[in-house]
Every structure is written in C-alpha cells, then in structure tokens.
Amino acid sequence: MRVLKARTATPATGSAEVRETVERIIAEVRARGDAAVREYSEKFDSWSPESFRLTEEDIEKTVATLPEQVIADIRFAQGQVREFALRQRESLRDVEVETLPGVVLGHRHIPVAAAGAYVPGGRYPLVASAHMTVVTAKVAGVPRVAACTPPIRGEVPAATVAAMHLAGADEIYLFGGVQAIAALACGTETVPAVNMLAGPGNAYVAEAKRTLYGEVGIDLFAGPTEILVVADGTADPFTVAVDLLSQAEHGPDSPAVLVSTSETLAREAMAHIDALLPGMPTRDMAGPAWRDYGEVVVVDSLDEAYALTDEYSFEHVEVLTANPREALSVLRDYGALFLGAGTCVSFGDKVIGTNHVLPTRGAARYTGGLWVGKYLKTVTYQEVTDPASSALLGEVCGRAARVELFEGHARSGDVRALAPGQRPEWAPRT
Numbered sequence: 001m002r003v004l005k006a007r008t009a010t011p012a013t014g015s016a017e018v019r020e021t022v023e024r025i026i027a028e029v030r031a032r033g034d035a036a037v038r039e040y041s042e043k044f045d046s047w048s049p050e051s052f053r054l055t056e057e058d059i060e061k062t063v064a065t066l067p068e069q070v071i072a073d074i075r076f077a078q079g080q081v082r083e084f085a086l087r088q089r090e091s092l093r094d095v096e097v098e099t100l101p102g103v104v105l106g107h108r109h110i111p112v113a114a115a116g117a118y119v120p121g122g123r124y125p126l127v128a129s130a131h132m133t134v135v136t137a138k139v140a141g142v143p144r145v146a147a148c149t150p151p152i153r154g155e156v157p158a159a160t161v162a163a164m165h166l167a168g169a170d171e172i173y174l175f176g177g178v179q180a181i182a183a184l185a186c187g188t189e190t191v192p193a194v195n196m197l198a199g200p201g202n203a204y205v206a207e208a209k210r211t212l213y214g215e216v217g218i219d220l221f222a223g224p225t226e227i228l229v230v231a232d233g234t235a236d237p238f239t240v241a242v243d244l245l246s247q248a249e250h251g252p253d254s255p256a257v258l259v260s261t262s263e264t265l266a267r268e269a270m271a272h273i274d275a276l277l278p279g280m281p282t283r284d285m286a287g288p289a290w291r292d293y294g295e296v297v298v299v300d301s302l303d304e305a306y307a308l309t310d311e312y313s314f315e316h317v318e319v320l321t322a323n324p325r326e327a328l329s330v331l332r333d334y335g336a337l338f339l340g341a342g343t344c345v346s347f348g349d350k351v352i353g354t355n356h357v358l359p360t361r362g363a364a365r366y367t368g369g370l371w372v373g374k375y376l377k378t379v380t381y382q383e384v385t386d387p388a389s390s391a392l393l394g395e396v397c398g399r400a401a402r403v404e405l406f407e408g409h410a411r412s413g414d415v416r417a418l419a420p421g422q423r424p425e426w427a428p429r430t
C-alpha cells in the first residue's frame, strides 16, 4: 500500500469544543425555552423573527415565489424517494406465529407519534434533505412531522420550505443548529416536543442529536459528508476527480478518499483535482477539505481496496471499476454504495430515490442510513389461549425464575401451572 496523499487534520466532530458548546445550548434551551432559542438563533444565524413557525399563509407566499421548474424538480425527486420508501415499507411485514398450541407471538411496526425533521441550511439550502426526512416519515405513517431549517444568510430558504410543504410536513419552523434540535427534543412554550429526531447536519447538529439520544429517539449519527472512491485502471480519472470534489464541497471538514489499484489513475485524478479546484465556485469549502482531509492510497489488488474501504466505513462509496457489482457481495461497512460510472453520489443526494441521510464517522459499522424502518417501532405481543400450553410455560417459567432467584417472577409462572381453583403452596392461608 502506498500513500500518495495523507490527511493532515482530525475532524472536529465529537471534539471537546463541540461537546461543550452543544451541552451548554441544550441546558439553556431546557431551562429557558423560547428565550434561549431566540438568543442562539440571533447569535449564530442573525435571525429573530416574530415567530419561528411559518403560518399557512407564509408557506403559500414562499412557494409562490419559486419558478415552476424548481417545483417540478422537487416533485420529481420526492416521487422517486416516495416510490422507493413505499416499496421498503411493503417489505416490512407484521409477524404473527403460533409456536405451541394456542401460543401466539407477534410483532407490529408502529410509527412514532411525532418526528422532528432537521434540514441543514448553514452553508447551502439542503432542499433534498426535506425529501429524505419528511417524505420518508410520511410514508412510514408518522402523524405529526415537525420540519425545521435555518435561514440561509438571513433569508428564508424558499425551495427548502416548498420541499417541506410538498413532502407533507405538518409544522415548519425556521431555526437551525443545536437550538433547533434542543427545542424539538425538549419542547418549548411554542414548540411541542417530538419523540424522535431525524436528519443530517454539521458537527454541532450531529453532536446535539447524539447528546439528546435516550430522551428522544434519533435516526442515526449523520454528520459531515464523506466520500471514498474505489477505482481501477479502467476508471476515468477526470470523473474520479469531479466526484471526489462533489462531496468535498460540503464543507472544509468533509473527507474525500481515493483508493486505487492504479498509480497512474491516482496521479492523474490528483492532477485533475488541482486543475479543477481554482475554478470551482465552492473552492472555499472543497479546497480546504481536499487539502486537510483528502487522501489518496494505491493498493496492490481490489481485494486490498475492499478491505481498506471497509476499514474506513465511509458514508458514501463509489466503485469505478471494470466489474463494480462485485463490490456488492464483498463490502460490508458503508452508508450507501454507488456501483459503476453510470451513477454518482450526487444522484443519491438529489434525485435517484435512495435516502441521502447516511452514517458518518464510522457509524456505518453498525447502521445503515435513514429509511422508513427508522421511523417505526417494532413492538411485540403475545397471547396464550390454550390452558395446557399456559400450564407448561408456567412450570418452565417457575423453574427458570428460581434459578435466577426471582421468587416473584416464579410465582407468576406457578399460578398459570395450577389446575382451576387450586392455590400454590406458598399462598398465605386465609
């Protein structure tokens, strides 16, 4: 393995500075509600409207400002996301089985009653995150979806508001950052609390969700964007360079990694990046990201490339090789996989229909991305209608509980093992 370019910085996600800031803002919002939300919104976003929640009239006026093509494209993307989410929902069957005569065990998928959908907006208006969070929640059957996004440079992000509205959001708030996450999780005088939070965000937003987990549910840890490209000598180095920069532009803390079996391709891709960066309108993000978090590694075989890719456990993995589909059965740890040159991470981000809210910072080792299943609670139930089965279970339960020294549990089993009218020997004589 040869490293042609190494990263020079460590991401701030989860750093002491981020954790302290997050804890302070959450404590303030918990203690002082709307007043604290307003203070932090003023401080970080120069934003202090009369009400953070948009009225129906505000929403209609905002949607009306947008060109028809923008609305049509939002509808197209939401149609793709909805279609895939519906199919995924259909794949989740309720289960009911009889494991012994008259012993019925089952599970049901019940949507959470209220979900918060965070749509990022600090640097870019992430319109598509509204499709991913709100459409998916609605397909899951969540009755109340409260969506929020920060203003973008002091302006209402009109396309994001339209996307939230068209996706079916029940409430739309214009606030962002930790204060928004805390308001939705803890509730304030004007923001009813939700049961679960979903959506991506910067290091502060991701850390806020992690901190509040337990008090509310969260979808997953979805922080600053990451991309890893696996390429062999058949890949186009220009496409490799363009795709790496496509995600580096998210922010100066977005890692972009190339793992290649071809040193020639790797060097050509690096040269293209150097040539492309100065003319890129988003070079202020992509430039530092590539400089500090860009990596290029040359490996001896695709097997080595796949092993290294699993080690990185990145959010996005593009496979640009002669036989990209091979990676599907080999790779284990990634958020989303993009097979072949016909597609790219940007398709997943915007239009193709898979969800772009994905695990970062190694979370792909234990979870996939957002999907309908994340908004559902899989709960079990049981019923025993055959007295003989109830008696059998009671006997085994009594013995098993006494092995664990749980006399109270054992007695619940005992009473099911008795004939009608019988009393256990441990029952007090009256």
Ligand SMILES: NC(=O)c1ccc[n+]([C@@H]2O[C@H](COP(=O)([O-])OP(=O)(O)OC[C@H]3O[C@@H](n4cnc5c(N)ncnc54)[C@H](O)[C@@H]3O)[C@@H](O)[C@H]2O)c1
Residues within 6 Å of the ligand: 021, 044, 045, 119, 120, 121, 122, 123, 124, 126, 129, 150, 175, 176, 177, 178, 179, 200, 201, 202, 203, 204, 205, 221, 222, 223, 224, 225, 250, 251, 254, 315, 356, 357, 358, 359, 360
């Ligand atoms: N993993 C995923 O699925 C995924 C998907 C889309 C986007 N993303 C990531 O989402 C992020 C979006 O970040 P963003 O910043 O543009 O928008 P954001 O909405 O996540 O964060 C903006 C908010 O951060 C707060 N903030 C900014 N500086 C702060 C500070 N110093 N202290 C406390 N709070 C502060 C502000 O209140 C602001 O409203 C990017 O990192 C992007 O890569 C991830």
Ligand SMILES: N[C@H](CO)Cc1c[nH]c[nH+]1
Residues within 6 Å of the ligand: 126, 128, 129, 224, 225, 226, 247, 315, 349, 350, 356, 357, 358
């Ligand atoms: N790449 C992001 C996920 O990390 C999603 C996104 C939306 N728009 C642009 N990008």
Ligand SMILES: [Zn+2]
Residues within 6 Å of the ligand: 225, 246, 247, 250, 346, 349
């Ligand atoms: Zn992106």
